[in-house]
Amino acid sequence: MTSDGTPRLISDMRGVRYGEVLAVFERGDGFEAEVYGTQMLNDCPQEVWEALDASAIAGLSTRRIATVDLGQDPSTRPYVERHVNRGAVFFFDAGAPVHELLDPDGLAYVMQAYCVGVDPTLTEADLPALGDRLDLPEGWSYRTRVLDEELVVDTTATIATVLQDELENTYTLPH
Secondary structure, three states, rough: OOOOOOOOOOOOHHHHHHHHEEEEEEEEEEEEEEEEEEOOOOOOOOHHHOOOHHHHHHHHOOEEEEEEEEEEEOOOOOOOEEEEEOOOOOEEHHHHHHHEOOOOOOOOOEEEEEOOOOOOOOHHHHHHHHHHHOOOOOOEEEEEOOOOOOEEOOOOOOOOOEEEOOOOEEEEOOO
């Protein structure tokens, strides 16, 4: 059990490589993406990822992990909130660093995953200085801090609020 009583079923996921593919569909009066990921199935081998085409995707074990409401705009734009139905719990350990985007109102979105798809040289060691590379919207800021206590982001009963920066690093808003 964790400090808030949420059971931790999986540990040691920090820095684990995975891949995700989004299939976008027109649904109702907007668009929705189904997210398929390799989490807990495989580490999405680089050679398979680089050969990304329909047959390579078909040969990569994935599972549907979420759906994303794209509204009327299926394009990806940085710093735009998306609502993700994923039913997941993220644990950020006390004493560990977290990297956050803060909006003009002070809401802190915590990084849940960094991406090497846009910048393949990006490493976890680069994250504390990442704010210097980002073209943040006016009023936004980036910070790294060490957690005093465990942070649990539980979206098993809610829709997650998620956004990405221009390097496609993904951040989630703790509820």
